[in-house]
Amino acid sequence: MSAEPSVGGSPEVGPDGDRRLALDDLVACPGCDLLHHRRALANGERMRCSRCRTVMATRKPNTVDRALAACLAGLVLLALSLSLPFLALSRSGIESRISVLDAIATLWASELRWLGLLTLFLIVLLPLARLGLLAWVLVRLRMKRPVLSSMRTAFRWAIRLEPWAMADVFMMGVAVSLVKLGSIARLELGLAFWSLCALIVVTVVISIVLCRNTVWERLAA
Amino acid sequence: MIGVSARAAGLAACRACGAVQRVGDEAPPRCRRCRGTLHARIPHSLQRTWAFLVVGMMAYVPANLLPIMDTQSFSGNSRDTIMSGVMTLVDQGSPGVATVVFVASICIPVAKFVFIAGIATSLHLRWAMSPHVRHRLHTVTELIGRWSMIDVFVVAVLAALIQLGAILTIAPGPGINAFALSVVFTMFSALSLDARLIWDDGHRFHVA
Numbered sequence: 001m002s003a004e005p006s007v008g009g010s011p012e013v014g015p016d017g018d019r020r021l022a023l024d025d026l027v028a029c030p031g032c033d034l035l036h037h038r039r040a041l042a043n044g045e046r047m048r049c050s051r052c053r054t055v056m057a058t059r060k061p062n063t064v065d066r067a068l069a070a071c072l073a074g075l076v077l078l079a080l081s082l083s084l085p086f087l088a089l090s091r092s093g094i095e096s097r098i099s100v101l102d103a104i105a106t107l108w109a110s111e112l113r114w115l116g117l118l119t120l121f122l123i124v125l126l127p128l129a130r131l132g133l134l135a136w137v138l139v140r141l142r143m144k145r146p147v148l149s150s151m152r153t154a155f156r157w158a159i160r161l162e163p164w165a166m167a168d169v170f171m172m173g174v175a176v177s178l179v180k181l182g183s184i185a186r187l188e189l190g191l192a193f194w195s196l197c198a199l200i201v202v203t204v205v206i207s208i209v210l211c212r213n214t215v216w217e218r219l220a221a
Numbered sequence: 222m223i224g225v226s227a228r229a230a231g232l233a234a235c236r237a238c239g240a241v242q243r244v245g246d247e248a249p250p251r252c253r254r255c256r257g258t259l260h261a262r263i264p265h266s267l268q269r270t271w272a273f274l275v276v277g278m279m280a281y282v283p284a285n286l287l288p289i290m291d292t293q294s295f296s297g298n299s300r301d302t303i304m305s306g307v308m309t310l311v312d313q314g315s316p317g318v319a320t321v322v323f324v325a326s327i328c329i330p331v332a333k334f335v336f337i338a339g340i341a342t343s344l345h346l347r348w349a350m351s352p353h354v355r356h357r358l359h360t361v362t363e364l365i366g367r368w369s370m371i372d373v374f375v376v377a378v379l380a381a382l383i384q385l386g387a388i389l390t391i392a393p394g395p396g397i398n399a400f401a402l403s404v405v406f407t408m409f410s411a412l413s414l415d416a417r418l419i420w421d422d423g424h425r426f427h428v429a
Contacts, residue, residue, distance in 0.1 A: 026241040028227035028234035031356060032420035035223040035230060035241070052356050052420070056239075089382050096382065103381035112380055115393055118401060119377045122370070152255040156237040163367055163408065166374075172321065173374025179318045180310065180379065184389065216238040220254045 027056050060211035064218070067210040068138040070202050074131045077199040081167075082124060085190035087174075089181070099192055100124070119170075127165040127199075133158040134206070141218055152219050159212065168200045226420065233261040266415040267341055273410035274337050280403035281330055288394035290376055302396060303327065303372060325371040326400070333369075333407050336362045337414060344418055355419045362411050369404040373397055 027036045027047070031054030041047060041059035049056055060066075081100060088097040098106070100123060107116030133154040140151060178187055227234050233244045235252035242253050250259040263269070288300035301309060303326045310319035336358045343350050376393045383391040 023232070023241050023243075026223075026227075026232070027239065028232070028241050030234065030236070030239065031360075031416055032352070033226040033228055033234065033417040034420070035225055035227050035232070037223065052353065087378075087382060098382065103378065106381045107377060110380075112377075112393055114398060115373070115377050115380070115401075118373070149256060152238075152257075156255055156257050159237065163363070163412075166367055166370055169367055169370045170374045172325070172368070173371045174378055176310075176318055176322055176371060176375045177378040177382070179313075179315050180375070181382070183313060213239060216240070216254065219238075220240075 029054050029056050057213045058211050059214065060209060063209060063211035063214050064138055064141050067206055067215075068135065068142055070206045070209060071131055071135040071138060074199055074202045074206065075128075075135060077195045077202060078127060078131060080195040081192045081199055084192040084195065086192040086196075087190055088188040090186045090188075097190070099190075100196075122164065122166040123170050126161050127167055130158050130161040130165050133161075134210075137215070137219075141215070147219055155215060155219060162207075165203075167196060167203065171196060171200060226417070228261040228417075228421070233259055235259055236263075262417060262421075263413060263415040266413055266418060267344060269413035270337060270341050270410050273406045273413055274334065274341070277330075277403045277407035277410055278334055280399045280406060281334070282399075284396050284400035284403050287396035287399065289372065289396040289400060290379070291390075291392045291394055293390040293392075300394060303400065306372075322372060322375070325368050329365050329369045330403060330407065333362050333366055333411065337407070337410055340414060340419065352419045356416060359411075359414065359416045359419065366404070366408045366411055369407075370401070373401045373404070 025038050027038045028034065029036065029049035029052060031049060032052040034049055034051045036047070036050065036056065038057070039047065041057060043059055043061045045059055046055050047057040048054065083099055083101065085097045086100050086103065088095060090096075104116050104120050104124070107113070107119065137151045137155045137158070140148070174193070181187060223230075227241055231243060232241050233250075234241050235255060235257055236259075237257040238252060238255040240252055240254040242259070244250050244259060244261060251257070252259045285303055288302050289306065290301045292299045292301065303322075307319050307323045307326075310316075310322060340355050340359055340362075342348075343355060376391075376397045379391045380393055383389050
């Protein structure tokens with residue numbers, strides 16, 4: 001509580017080292033910018049903003065190990081989802097079997113380049129970039145390798161890309177397409193379909209086990 | 222809790238890593254911990270929000286008027302717009318899926334336009350509207366936006382599958398391009414709106 005007057009007035013108290021320590025004791029709510037004193041959290045506890053209830057800090061057990069495990073699982077599942085057959089469609093004896101990459105290549109080869117490119121980015125490149133960056137940062141933290149400034153950039157981008165990796169929305173679109181096609185053709189779901197479903201679950205797991213402020217604190221060291 | 226915002230205390234919290242610090246003289250200012258760009262508030266937040274929102278709304282008009290899908294089969298050609306696609310699903314006896322598409326393609330985009338425009342206007346005109354309500358609207362807007370992409374993926378999947386089938390052809394219509402653009406720009410708009418402005422009492426907006 002002793003930091004309170006120094007914040008209202010001037011945060012510049014004492015030499016540089018002191019000021020930095022005082023600043024690290026503060027948390028500003030990402031939702032409404034209200035300043036709070038940082039307090040030690042128990043495992044599994046979250047610190048919420050007293051005004052807007054946004055979660056400001058979390059503490060999750062073994063976050064690096066768990067998030068890394070989930071990330072690596074995600075990368076394997078993404079590789080499977082892209083290469084294995086996704087859907088097989090048969091109609092009057094003609095069967096077509098496609099993987100996600102085939103589908104994108106088909107779009108690219110037709111006049112639908114634009115749609116192919118968009119799908120490539122939202123389903124393949126951005127999820128891959130997000131998982132890859134996250135895995136790289138976490139592997140280096142796990143192996144206790146020296147912290148590089150590029151790891152901070154990588155972690156920042158991994159967070160920033162989150163809303164743009166749209167595997168979950170894509171699966172919803174696939175589900176709707178299946179219903180639309182159901183009446184005119186026979187469809188079989190391939191292995192890639194199920195691994196993409198698993199990837200969505202793993203993505204949720206990552207967001208549950210990854211404790212951002214812990215990772216940031218370790219990246220600062 | 223300390224009764225002031227970081228900005229009022231002369232500090233800024235990094236949007237990426239959360240580190241609280243003084244905004245330095247460096248140009249552009251960089252976060253002391255993660256080296257990301259540091260701003261007490263997103264610069265020109267409202268202008269950016271409006272700019273992206275207007276583009277998103279403009280693209281939404283052709284998205285609804287132009288066909289998103291051309292289907293050619295022996296039974297003839299049909300051109301579906303977003304709304305007629307929903308009606309087709311209802312006729313096929315899948316009201317549940319029709320609802321999903323309707324919510325994703327009509328309700329969510331319109332709700333986003335209304336919410337973002339509402340929050341931005343309330344900040345301009347300093348409405349005495351509960352910040353808690355506006356905060357909630359902002360959170361919801363950021364969460365639901367990406368789900369509008371469902372229809373784009375439907376067209377992509379159908380077109381890719383059917384191209385191989387060779388009996389039935391499905392080609393995307395120009396409407397789907399406009400629709401995808403609308404969703405992307407509205408997402409940018411929501412991301413540009415700095416929620417912390419909602420809580421800034423003395424926030425002044427200067428009309429440039």
